[in-house]
Amino acid sequence: DTEVTQTPKHLVMGMTNKKSLKCEQHMGHRAMYWYKQKAKKPPELMFVYSYEKLSINESVPSRFSPECPNSSLLNLHLHALQPEDSALYLCASSPMVGNTEAFFGQGTRLTVV
């Protein structure tokens, strides 16, 4: 299994809603990432988990809350989002945090209304 699976593929939420994005990999990778990608732009790093511990937070607003319950799962909890948070949210994993490539999921297209 060489896939990173993200659910849901599409999500529409109101500004008062609470929702979660889910990411799963079964490659035994110990580093997992969340990226945000706006249209026609490159991905922007949000969070990095290494061995289930948060190692990098790129000054992301607290309305985004990551969670890594185990080495295969990564969640992104969303609360009180703004319309400008609408974007493609990409999850990625790599064997470790280091000189190695990241494998990306297909992304969740989030629309905040």
Added chain:
Amino acid sequence: AQSVTQLDSQVPVFEEAPVELRCNYSSSVSVYLFWYVQYPNQGLQLLLKYLSGSTLVKGINGFEAEFNKSQTSFHLRKPSVHISDTAEYFCAVGTTDSWGKFQFGAGTQVVVTP
């Protein structure tokens, strides 16, 4: 800190013609480099990577790239493109002093026409 520049925002090319996508980086420490492709409404797929060793790296779908340390470049090439190569291409760089922080270029849109 590292930075990466993709010099062309869009590259139109005819089917079966060669294509080169340019990528330049800036870093004061050792780098590792990647090219990713993104098809519409999809995630990123790794085309190839340079971590160390041979400076000419071959990837999937007939792509190759050459790491040039003196020119701080990592240009992507394909000798003959197909319609299916129409996509967005991202160069990414990581450095040994910022593990996990891949810096992506702005992207190059390749449009292949018959």
